[in-house]
Amino acid sequence: MSVTPLEADGAIRLQYEIEQFLYREAALLDDRRFVEWLELLDPELEYWMPVRSTRALGDEAHEFARLGEGAFFDDDKASMEQRVRKLATGFAWAEDPPSRTRHNVSNVRILTHGDGLIELACNFLVVRTRLANDNDLWSGQRKDTLREGENGFTIVKRHLFLDHVNLDSKNLSSFF
């Protein structure tokens, strides 16, 4: 594949901007700046984490539930706003005292780019510790669609494909 220097510069620049956006977003979550994080979510947000099951070789198509089936998250912008409001009520027991999280984003690949939309795939690794002894490690692949706006990117789609079938966690009260 041959590219002109200008095209290569553009691709590198886009990769850089997107990675910086994803890192800033992860930092907002780790710092519990959830109201600011909400601003990154597009009004048309589709935020989805399907459940998964173990299937025999050849039956992988049935591993992940489809949209409209069983999911851990099946949310839109309004319901994400509810989740954030919940945390601030003073009665959100799963997050009071707050969990400590570390959001790691890696292997960022831009899949498509056009019409102001960028589809990307990346890996996520979220570490959650809570109270004295709770330790959770959630990993998986993420497929995001970002919209390029005047004020930067917004997240239109976030599809989270966990590496886990059984979540050994008493709750999933963190954001991804």
Add this chain to the structure above:
Amino acid sequence: MDNTIANAAAGLVDLERGTVNRKIFADPDIYREEIERIFARCWLYLAHDSQIPNAGDYVNVFMGEEPVLVCRDADGSIYAFINSCRHRGNKVCRADGGNAKSFQCPYHGWTYSVRGDLIGVPGHADLYSEELDRSKWGLPRVAQVDSYRGMIFATFDPEAPPLLEYLGDIRWGLDMLFEQGDLVAVPGIARWSMNVNWKFASDNAIGDMYHAFWSHRSAMLSGHGSANGQASLKSLQPSLNNGFTMVTKYGHGFNANFIDESTLDRASPLTAWRFDPAVRARLGSLRGRVNRANMLIWPNLFVNTGSREFMLRNPLGPAKMGIWKTILVDKNASPETQRMAVRASNRHFGPAGMFEQDDGENWDQSTLAAQSVVSQRYDLNYAMALGHGEVVEDGASPPRIDTLTNENAQLWMYRVWAEFMAAGSWPELRATIEQPRGTL
């Protein structure tokens, strides 16, 4: 089975005082007896009929701690057997579900039919000299399997009463769910696990209308349920007379709150069944007024008739429990209506559910607090409304208590738990166990 341990355990529930000793949520020996006397004895929920519609369809489930394969045979009948090869014990199928013609153990290749019969042994002629009687080495079948309105149950105990007798009066409650439509299981079972003794989840299911207002306060205040947070919160205000409670002989029960018809969204397709005259006629006036019932099918299935879920809580140790959540939808509803129902359930229950994330937190803490020696000297209090739970037998329903918020049902559950622990067998249990009567 150890009678000394089991009898001592049964004594840890004090029905006069309404207290339960914390040891029963922590002690490994008591847990072991529970597995024998409750989980190896009761009818347990396995799956919904719609999950295995075709010949060869199977799901891998658990009955207590036992891995069990549930399969549909070519003639449409259902077989359930322990998923453990008779040769070295390995699972003969390691997928959660699918379709199979037979199951072949990965270790040495022993092969079983979807009925669990041993149909192939490599080297049967030369290595075993045909001396292995394959008819005697099939996968161990459950003692009985049966279903109620699509819910498949099985028991390991040949002496267990028939399923319909076991369910008894709770069928009246379960029908509140099944009258809502032709319900099928939505693909995608949410599975998660936590450091929780299974009984805390069961006692929450059978009759804890006290916790909702406080445990789930943040969800309501944030606008989950309705845009008006204060109004939704008010709907959970613990009250005596806004519903009723039911307990049954074998430990099933529910609490049901009445609907406020003025707040009902009549335009929502999710509530359309309420206005179907045929459904109203079948449900009658009492059940027709029910908004939602939280129900326990003893010992470990939580049924929610409001958002239509089965939540199976399997014991994984004295302080460990796995939850499997199955959503049900009306198969005749439009795709949009089904989507709406699934979305609502996904957001409500499950580890990330607006309600359930806080349940996990609280049950974890209850379980943790049951572990230490000195704390175990201080019993837990299940005495709310003790001595006030008048059992009404007026023919409008099976025996019920006409209050919504009480701990009568929870204490009843521990009473049944103690009966199961003390009884040596099903015949003994059937001879001694009593219907709820008088005042609880």
